[in-house]
Amino acid sequence: MLIPCPHCGTRPVEEFTFLGDAAPTRPTTNDPSTMEAWYEYVYLRNNPRGAIEEYAHHSGGCRSWLVVSRNTETHEVFGAVPARDFTRAKGAKA
Amino acid sequence: MRYNVFSLIKNSFSGHKNWEPAWRDPVPQKEYDIIIVGGGGHGLATAYYLAKEHGLKNIAVLEKGWLGSGNIGRNTTIIRSNYMLPGNNPFYEWSMKLWENLEQDFNFNAMVSQRGVLNLCHTDAQRDAFARRGNAMRIDGVDAELLDREAVREMYPFFDYENARFPIKGGLLQKRGGTVRHDGVAWGYARGADSRGVDIIQHCEVKGIKVENGKVVGVDTNRGLIKCKKLGLATAGNSSETAKMVGMRLPMESHVLQAFVSEGLKPYIDGVVTFGAGHFYVSQSDKGGLVFGGDIDGYNSYARRGNLPMVEHVIEAGVAMIPSLSRVRVLRSWGGIMDMSMDGSPIIDKTHIEGLYLNAGWCYGGFKATPASGWCFAYTIAKDEPHKLNAAYRLDRFKTGHMLDEKGQGATPNLH
Numbered sequence: 001m002l003i004p005c006p007h008c009g010t011r012p013v014e015e016f017t018f019l020g021d022a023a024p025t026r027p028t029t030n031d032p033s034t035m036e037a038w039y040e041y042v043y044l045r046n047n048p049r050g051a052i053e054e055y056a057h058h059s060g061g062c063r064s065w066l067v068v069s070r071n072t073e074t075h076e077v078f079g080a081v082p083a084r085d086f087t088r089a090k091g092a093k094a
Numbered sequence: 095m096r097y098n099v100f101s102l103i104k105n106s107f108s109g110h111k112n113w114e115p116a117w118r119d120p121v122p123q124k125e126y127d128i129i130i131v132g133g134g135g136h137g138l139a140t141a142y143y144l145a146k147e148h149g150l151k152n153i154a155v156l157e158k159g160w161l162g163s164g165n166i167g168r169n170t171t172i173i174r175s176n177y178m179l180p181g182n183n184p185f186y187e188w189s190m191k192l193w194e195n196l197e198q199d200f201n202f203n204a205m206v207s208q209r210g211v212l213n214l215c216h217t218d219a220q221r222d223a224f225a226r227r228g229n230a231m232r233i234d235g236v237d238a239e240l241l242d243r244e245a246v247r248e249m250y251p252f253f254d255y256e257n258a259r260f261p262i263k264g265g266l267l268q269k270r271g272g273t274v275r276h277d278g279v280a281w282g283y284a285r286g287a288d289s290r291g292v293d294i295i296q297h298c299e300v301k302g303i304k305v306e307n308g309k310v311v312g313v314d315t316n317r318g319l320i321k322c323k324k325l326g327l328a329t330a331g332n333s334s335e336t337a338k339m340v341g342m343r344l345p346m347e348s349h350v351l352q353a354f355v356s357e358g359l360k361p362y363i364d365g366v367v368t369f370g371a372g373h374f375y376v377s378q379s380d381k382g383g384l385v386f387g388g389d390i391d392g393y394n395s396y397a398r399r400g401n402l403p404m405v406e407h408v409i410e411a412g413v414a415m416i417p418s419l420s421r422v423r424v425l426r427s428w429g430g431i432m433d434m435s436m437d438g439s440p441i442i443d444k445t446h447i448e449g450l451y452l453n454a455g456w457c458y459g460g461f462k463a464t465p466a467s468g469w470c471f472a473y474t475i476a477k478d479e480p481h482k483l484n485a486a487y488r489l490d491r492f493k494t495g496h497m498l499d500e501k502g503q504g505a506t507p508n509l510h
Binding site for chain 1: 332343392399
């Protein structure tokens, strides 16, 4: 797989460390009433067969956090954006 | 027909043209008492033990591909029971005991070979951890021997003991561990289940699960609706996808793990050896090929093939352990999809839906567990409650904090 890093250009997959699905949202409080949300954030995954947006750290390159769009069934890579832009866009949608 | 020397002699007179097929190819009935989704090792073993141990009839195994086309035919064939935690070790030791009698039990040559599994250690801290694990194994009645460097050298003189970065300090040996012919396991369980009346239906993909009033009533397949009273899911890397059919989200991710085989060599490595400084495990098949593997690729995948960086990484670890491997050529590599749970341990449990049972989360240690997994899953389905051997493999343990985390690493889907 080749990942199009927005800062470094197209780079091979071994330069990246994957954190996993970017869909779970971290709860903003540790209030006991949010334990269900914490459980979902820490443990449960959609684990899609097909399109996924996932956090990837360009650990062997510019060391910035990205969100890579990819297909888990074909390994086709659609694109990568800085994680900050992804989160802001997600916040704007919500 | 039982396989034995007399049936072999009898069939040799007719040129081996009259052997019966090892299992039937039945047309699915409209209704079964129990349906198992997934015709891999765990699914077939479950059906076998449901019929044999619990005397149940009217069972079907639905497989979307051909029998044993998933991870049962893609692994590195290692069996061992060298775990540490109380919830894990008795289960894996039960699996080992089932392996030891498996061939006599299902009357099929699965080539169970207890050639010993040796884990190498490379630091003093790692040796301490091995001593602790060995003691935990012995408490549970499992054989374990802590070897020093010279004892390891006597077994395998060609390893790199003076490696500047990862010198070999010793190892933890389980002599009863070893390898099994993995396809033979699928075939043996399939034949054993079929002869007890289980319908094994290949090329039958489950598209949906029918639930009425909180109770399972059947499955939609590409061969029509099939009704059932109880449904067991044993779909390994596809577990999240099957669980989605009833709106469940599972604490796991699917990742690709690669395995490799080299060209055939003369007898070279007579046991199973694992490198403790990287992740590399190797044994030699009866055909002479070295069978080896390493870590998962590290990204979510359903692709059944990996990428080249992990190929390179695995082979680097292998050459660090055995320098002479550098001259061996790799013949083939392949990938399988692992159901990586968040604590590295599996799930064999009931679900919140009546009649629906889950067997998943095997990470990349599912092969050695095949007999006990089937045995415990069959018990759980037949009795509608877990056996004490799989009582710790609860689905809700992630919520209640009763994780089975052998490495003590916390929630991450890259453990095993």
